[in-house]
Amino acid sequence: MTMPAAEILGKLTPVLTKRWLSPDAWRIGTYEKLDGYAALRKAIKAHPDDLIQLIKDSGLRGRGGAGFPTGLKWGFIPQGDGKPHYLVVNADEGEPGTCKDLPLMTHDPHSLVEGVIIASYAIRASRAYIYIRGEAVHAARRLRNAVNEAYAKGYLGRDILGSGFDLDLVVHSGAGAYICGEETALLDSLEGFRGQPRLRPPFPATHGLYASPTVVNNVGTIASVPYIVLGGADWWKSMGTEKSAGPMIYSLSGRIANPGQYECGLGITLRELIELAGGMQPGHNLKFWTPGGSSTPLLTAEHLDVPLDFEGVAAAGSILGTTATQIFSDQDCPVYATYRWLEFYHHESCGKCTPCREGNYWMVRVYRRILSGQGTQADLDTLLDTCDNILGRSFCGLGDGATSPVTSSLKYFKQDYLDYIEGRTAPKLSDKQLVGAH
Amino acid sequence: MTVFTDETRTRAREIIARYPADRSRSALLPLLHLVQAEEGYVSPAGVAFCAEVLGLNKAQVGAVASFYTMYKRRPTGDWLVSVCTNTMCNVLGGQEVYDTLAEHLGVGHDETTADGKVTLEHAECLAACDYGPVLTVNYDFFDGVDPQTAVGLVDELRAGGRPTPSRGARLCTLKEMAIQLAGFADEREGAVADGVPGEPSLRGLRLAQQHGVSAPGFDPNTPIRSGKAGDKPAPATPAKATPTGSTAPDVPAPDRKSPEVRAAETRQPDAKTAVPDAPGTKVPVDGAAPSSGDAQAAQDAGAAANRPAGDGKPAGDDAQAQERNLREAESSGHGRGSANDKGAQK
Numbered sequence: 031m032t033m034p035a036a037e038i039l040g041k042l043t044p045v046l047t048k049r050w051l052s053p054d055a056w057r058i059g060t061y062e063k064l065d066g067y068a069a070l071r072k073a074i075k076a077h078p079d080d081l082i083q084l085i086k087d088s089g090l091r092g093r094g095g096a097g098f099p100t101g102l103k104w105g106f107i108p109q110g111d112g113k114p115h116y117l118v119v120n121a122d123e124g125e126p127g128t129c130k131d132l133p134l135m136t137h138d139p140h141s142l143v144e145g146v147i148i149a150s151y152a153i154r155a156s157r158a159y160i161y162i163r164g165e166a167v168h169a170a171r172r173l174r175n176a177v178n179e180a181y182a183k184g185y186l187g188r189d190i191l192g193s194g195f196d197l198d199l200v201v202h203s204g205a206g207a208y209i210c211g212e213e214t215a216l217l218d219s220l221e222g223f224r225g226q227p228r229l230r231p232p233f234p235a236t237h238g239l240y241a242s243p244t245v246v247n248n249v250g251t252i253a254s255v256p257y258i259v260l261g262g263a264d265w266w267k268s269m270g271t272e273k274s275a276g277p278m279i280y281s282l283s284g285r286i287a288n289p290g291q292y293e294c295g296l297g298i299t300l301r302e303l304i305e306l307a308g309g310m311q312p313g314h315n316l317k318f319w320t321p322g323g324s325s326t327p328l329l330t331a332e333h334l335d336v337p338l339d340f341e342g343v344a345a346a347g348s349i350l351g352t353t354a355t356q357i358f359s360d361q362d363c364p365v366y367a368t369y370r371w372l373e374f375y376h377h378e379s380c381g382k383c384t385p386c387r388e389g390n391y392w393m394v395r396v397y398r399r400i401l402s403g404q405g406t407q408a409d410l411d412t413l414l415d416t417c418d419n420i421l422g423r424s425f426c427g428l429g430d431g432a433t434s435p436v437t438s439s440l441k442y443f444k445q446d447y448l449d450y451i452e453g454r455t456a457p458k459l460s461d462k463q464l465v466g467a468h
Numbered sequence: 469m470t471v472f473t474d475e476t477r478t479r480a481r482e483i484i485a486r487y488p489a490d491r492s493r494s495a496l497l498p499l500l501h502l503v504q505a506e507e508g509y510v511s512p513a514g515v516a517f518c519a520e521v522l523g524l525n526k527a528q529v530g531a532v533a534s535f536y537t538m539y540k541r542r543p544t545g546d547w548l549v550s551v552c553t554n555t556m557c558n559v560l561g562g563q564e565v566y567d568t569l570a571e572h573l574g575v576g577h578d579e580t581t582a583d584g585k586v587t588l589e590h591a592e593c594l595a596a597c598d599y600g601p602v603l604t605v606n607y608d609f610f611d612g613v614d615p616q617t618a619v620g621l622v623d624e625l626r627a628g629g630r631p632t633p634s635r636g637a638r639l640c641t642l643k644e645m646a647i648q649l650a651g652f653a654d655e656r657e658g659a660v661a662d663g664v665p666g667e668p669s670l671r672g673l674r675l676a677q678q679h680g681v682s683a684p685g686f687d688p689n690t691p692i693r694s695g696k697a698g699d700k701p702a703p704a705t706p707a708k709a710t711p712t713g714s715t716a717p718d719v720p721a722p723d724r725k726s727p728e729v730r731a732a733e734t735r736q737p738d739a740k741t742a743v744p745d746a747p748g749t750k751v752p753v754d755g756a757a758p759s760s761g762d763a764q765a766a767q768d769a770g771a772a773a774n775r776p777a778g779d780g781k782p783a784g785d786d787a788q789a790q791e792r793n794l795r796e797a798e799s800s801g802h803g804r805g806s807a808n809d810k811g812a813q814k
Contacts, residue, residue, distance in 0.1 A: 034675070042676040043683040050665055051673055065688055076692040084692055112769050126554050126593040133669040136635075157488070164501075164538045164649055165550075165594060167607040168636035168663060174653055175660045200486050203649045205497050206537030208592065222496035222522075224535040240491055262690030269683060277683065280672075283556050283597035290598045290671030306675060324555065356597060362559050370555040374592050380535075 034305045041302060043269050043277040046253055047293045050137040056172045058179040061140040067185060069256035073148045074193045081152040085255065087263035089275035094120055094211075094248030095322060095351045097274070097340045106235035107153045107243045115155040116244040118220065119146060119252050121162040121169075122204055122211040125323035126374060127354030130279040130291060131249040135162070135169035138253075139176035145252035147185060147197055148259060153245055156196050161216050164204040174201050208378035212426050213246040215380065226382045227426035250279065270296035274339035274350075282307050284357035285314040297342065300355060301334040314359035318442065322351020324371045325431025327438035328364065348438070364443040365450060366458050368435040369397035375432035386429030389420040393436065400450050403457035410440060410447055472517050476506050480521050483650060492522055496532055498650040500539050505646035509540040538649070540587075545580045546641045547625045550591035551603045551618070557593075561614060562601035566590050568615035569622060585626045587642075598668035599634070606645045608636030611666060637662035 049055040049064055058066070073081055086101030107115055119142065123131040135142060142160070150158045162170050177199050180186045188196050202220060209215045210225040217239050219225035238244020254276065258266050267275045274296040280303055283289045287308030294303070300319065310316060318328045321338060326349040329336065336346045343350040358367060376390040393416050399405050417433040424430060440447065449455040479502055480495075487494040496518060503514030510533045512526075519529045533539045551566040552558075566588075573581050573588055580587040596602045599611035603618060610621060611634040624631050630639045637659040648654050667674075676682065 036679075039675060039679045039681055042672055042681045044673050044676045044681075045683045045686075047673050048682075050670055051677065053664060056660075068688060072692065077694065080692055080694050083695055087693075123595045124593060127556060127597050128593075129595045129597050129599075132595050133665065136663075137665050137669070163595070164536075165591075165604070165607045167645060167648060168609075171637060171648065171654050171660050174648075174651070178653065201651065202494075203498065203501065203651065204536070205500065205539055205649075207535065219497065220494060221491070222493035222532065224532055240488070257686075259692065260688040260690065261686045262692075265685050265687065265690060268685055281598060283600060284560075288668070288671050289600075290668035292672030292675075294672070306672065354597070356556050358559065367555045367559065370553070370558050374554055377592060 038302050038305050041294045041298050042292065042306070043295050044293050045257055045269075045277045046134060046138075046141070046250065046279060047291060049141070050133065055138050056136070056140070056176065058140060058176070058183060061138075065260065066140055067144055067183075069259040070144050070147055070185060071191060073259045074151060074191055074195065078152045078154060081148065081259070084263055085152070085258060088258045088266040089263070089270075089273070090251065090254055090258060090266065091274065091276075091340065092248055093250030093254070093278065093352070095125065095325075095349075097350060100247065100251055103235065103245055103247070104149070104153050106233070107245060108236065109154060111243065113242045114157065114240075115153050116239040116242060117146060117150045117153060117155045117158040118213075118217065118239055118244055118246045119158070119160040119249060120211060120213060120216055120246055121160050121166070121173075121249045122208075122216060123163055123166065123249070124208045124211055125325060125352050125354060126371065127281065127283060127320055127323045127356040128352040129281045129283070129354070130352070132166050132169050133291060134249060134253055134279075135166070136172050139169070139173045140180070141253045141256060142173070142249055143176050143180050143185070143199065145255040146199055147180075147190065148255050149245065149247065149252055150197050151193075151195050153243075155245070156198065158197060158199045159220060159239070160199065160201045161210070161220055162201060162203055164206050170201060170203055177201055207380070208374075209380040209426075209428055212428060215426070216246065217244065224380070226380045227428075229425075271337065271339045271341070273341055278353050280338070281352070281354045282357065283355070284319075285311050285316075285359040285362070286357050287311055296339040297337040299335050299337060300329075300357075303338075303355065304334075304357070310357075310359065314361060316357065317360045317362060318358050318364050318367075318439070320351075320354065320356045320435075321348050323354040324356070324374070325349070325427070325434050326351040327434045328442065329438075330442050349434075363446060363455075363458065364439045365397070365446050366401060368439045369394070369401055371435045372397055372432065375428065379428060379432075383425035383429065385420045386424040386432065389416045389424075389429065390432050392416060393432075398459055400447060401457060401459040403450060403453065405447070405451040407448075407451060409451070410444070414440065472503070472506060472513075476502060476517075477521075479647075479650065479652070480517075484521065486651065493524065496522060496524075496529065497536075500529075500533055500536075501646045501649040501651075504539060505643050505650060508544045508643055509542055540578075542578075543580065543584075544642055545585045545587040546643075547585060547622075547639075548587045548589065548606050548642050549603060549622060549625075550589050550594070550605075550607070552592070552594045552596075552601060553590040554593040556597045557601040560600045562603075564615050565601055565603065565613055565618045569618055572619050573622060581626070583626065586622055599666060605631075605633065605639055606642050608633035608639060610634050633663065635663045635666050 054060040082101055082104045090100045091097040092100055121131055146158050186197055186199050204210050207225045210219045212227050214228035215225040234244045234246055236243055270276045277293050278296045279291050279293045281291055282303060286304055292306050316331045318330050320326055321329055321343045329348055333346050336342050340350045372394050376394045379386045379390050381387045396409050396412055400409055413436055417437050420429045421433045480499055483498045484492045484495045499518045500510055503517055504510055507514055515526050515529045519526045551562055553562050553566050569588055570576055575581055575588050578589050594602055596609055601613055603610050603613050621631055654660055
């Protein structure tokens with residue numbers, strides 16, 4: 031393992047992560063000493079429209095996977111419409127491979143709370159919710175503590191910092207459903223229903239929580255806001271690329287020497303990230319990887335130099351997603367990896383639409399058959415045909431995402447499938463697990 | 469049937485009070501965590517309790533409770549051991565950990581040991597892939613586990629010990645955890661402070677620190693540009709030499725458009741020309757920030773205008789609107805007969 035070259039080290043841009051080294055940054059006293067709530071004091075003196083314009087100028091795009099321009103989203107909220115407005119933070123982190131929001135909320139919860147207050151002021155919301163994944167209990171402990179501290183200090187509640195602006199913030203724990211990361215399913219869940227996606231349009235910007243104008247943003251998006259308010263749009267744009275501005279937390283996991291969180295300007299390549307992470311583990315050679323979680327099509331060693339920004343990854347036929355790069359080596363089987371992801375999508379499908387509910391159920395069974403050495407060539411056609419019937423025909427992105435590992439692994443690693451089918455690879459599952467597969 | 473304690477009823481009222489008065493159904497998820505805190509699972513009595521305090525029927529509550537993985541439908545042990553077997557943890561050894569524990573404990577997924585101590589489950593991605601393979605006990609993390617350490621862990625739990633999680637707070641029982649999930653602070657002295665950041669979370673940051681790398685050009689005093697110069701003074705900024713030339717001067721927005729035009733463009737970003745606002749829409753044209761009274765009045769008015777959620781329908785699904793549409797369809801002759809329409813309406 032060698033030390034990364036200086037020009038690659040220079041690509042690190044610790045912004046959102048920088049307080050994590052201060053062990054008490056989750057306490058309001060420490061946070062305030064580290065620039066904390068300075069952005070709020072500054073923002074609350076500005077006109078809300080100027081804040082929306084600032085976020086537009088910064089080029090900030092959603093950090094939850096879709097990359098929608100944040101300022102534009104805020105601007106969609108109709109003003110002066112006589113309805114209550116809501117800000118909802120999507121903290122339901124669960125995309126396989128993604129692990130950036132939990133450490134942020136655990137080690138620097140106030141940065142999220144401060145971002146919530148500024149964003150709510152900008153969109154004129156007097157109620158905000160953080161919908162946090164149920165399993166994220168320690169992050170929720172710290173977050174609830176931060177909210178209570180912020181109330182005690184007058185950053186939340188009535189007449190914040192004497193500005194006349196009121197805000198109530200509730201931390202709402204989910205109960206274990208990946209689908210609630212989809213924004214309309216999240217809203218249904220927050221209203222006390224099963225978490226199932228809604229038909230769009232109307233979009234949450236006009237008919238969101240309680241059928242009122244609502245902004246739903248990811249944790250990383252909202253936590254970026256205080257930094258943009260402090261440092262300005264031009265500073266933010268000095269990091270990243272022209273269309274994908276700013277820093278991003280890349281979550282590296284798998285067969286590398288030092289898995290972890292690496293915050294860099296958007297547009298860094300996997301080759302550079304692996305160098306930062308100390309290289310591959312000894313004896314492992316890169317075989318396949320996800321650029322942004324399991325819902326983004328797999329890439330291979332050919333794509334080491336693809337710039338990891340929204341445009342670069344799209345040009346390579348995948349999606350930037352949540353920048354969760356899961357790195358697999360030649361000792362990992364892409365067929366088995368895809369099977370495990372499909373078990374996940376099958377388990378998490380909400381059941382609302384037929385293509386996703388049935389398609390994932392049956393694809394899991396086809397994979398079990400292939401992996402127990404009883405697959406046929408026709409199974410590969412069945413898989414692609416099923417994907418055709420899910421992609422674009424399912425109600426929300428969960429179904430679309432499920433097809434990503436299937437079609438991409440078949441595209442790059444068809445031989446691995448054929449090796450199971452033609453008996454060159456030993457079966458990985460026993461045929462006990464085959465009930466109902468035929 | 470269990471009768472819920474007065475404390476639980478008091479807590480239920482506190483939960484409901486977090487949400488707008490006519491949106492009490494939002495309290496359902498925390499309430500289900502609350503009844504699980506008293507009984508260890510969501511029993512028929514728990515469902516009935518939630519239905520009673522929210523004015524729903526039991527079917528509505530049951531439909532929600534059965535949707536979410538964390539609501540258990542059978543009594544659970546004090547310790548819920550969840551082993552991640554999603555792809556990354558799986559290939560790093562999580563499957564062996566799960567298989568070993570299942571054999572050692574003699575239980576399968578979502579089953580509890582005979583002594584009532586440990587419930588085992590395999591979990592989907594727990595958002596700690598850089599620590600994989602991971603397992604959680606009552607949702608607090610144990611990182612980088614292998615079959616031996618996992619067996620040692622459950623043996624310690626069954627012997628009455630409380631092993632320390634890798635990054636979270638000291639362990640509490642599953643029922644105690646459910647109280648926190650219902651939205652109540654962890655009352656245990658020092659529990660919020662427990663746990664230090666794990667090395668993987670800090671790796672990039674440590675590298676940057678070791679090599680003196682930071683995000684360049686950050687000046688916290690960069691002014692916020694005002695779209696309406698003169699309306700409102702720009703925030704006072706101390707005169708200070710900026711480290712780089714990136715600080716933007718405090719000038720009006722470059723396009724010089726009127727706020728109405730910009731607001732219209734924002735709402736219709738694809739329109740070639742600005743569209744006037746709908747009649748009756750008020751666009752704030754002066755620089756005054758909305759006062760809290762306005763916001764409160766707006767919230768009340770909006771809450772009154774929007775019907776609360778009804779049976780099985782999210783808010784905004786208006787049964788009257790459906791009927792109105794049906795009547796219009798019939799009168800315009802497109803309907804294929806009222807019987808069919810009624811069928812479609814269920």
